[in-house]
Amino acid sequence: MQWTDWNGDGLETLSIVHNHEGVLAEGVVTGHFEASKYALTYRLVIDPHWLVRDVRVQIANGPRLHILSDGCGRWVNGDGSEISDLAGCMDVDIAATPFTNTLPIRRLKQKPRVPEEISVAYVSLPNLIVEPVQQRYTKLAENRFLYEGLSTAFSAELEVDGDGIVLDYPGVSRRLP
Secondary structure (H helix, E strand, O other): OOOEEEOOOOEEEEEEEEEOOEEEEEEEEEEEEOOOEEEEEEEEEEOOOOOOOEEEEEEOOOOOOEEEEEOOOOEEEEOEEEEEEEOOOEEEOOOOOOOHHHHHHHOOOOOOOOOOOEEEEEEOOOOOOOOEEEEEEEEOOOOOEEEEEEOOOOOEEEEEEEEEEOOOOOOOOEOOO
């Protein structure tokens, strides 16, 4: 599947493979951050409960990130050293892709109009710094969710498909047919 950013300047291509062990999601994103162009790749290993276990992000000719989770809120770097700042984060949010919004949408299995506040490991661009942030998701309808970034006061209504994958993220990206 593919998304374009809201202005039509960027493109993401995502491949998702499901098997008995979970989900493997691999994406390539090109876009603009501030005045600079960037290209990145990412790879997420997700268990059958939609908990992220392995995150790899690489900026072309730039930084790379490899972090792992035990699925219970404990994160380590690729070398095994603990990242105590991320304690309690269950999901990851990579700034460049709408796909990471699917992780809490699938994992939470929300009832309509019952907001859920979560801590996520947020990966910023272009430096790939990871920090904990608070977010809120509220299921508005079967295929519609309100996303709120609690520290930024940003919010958007996300339209998703039957698998919980974002179709339309107003002001950010839209899925291509």
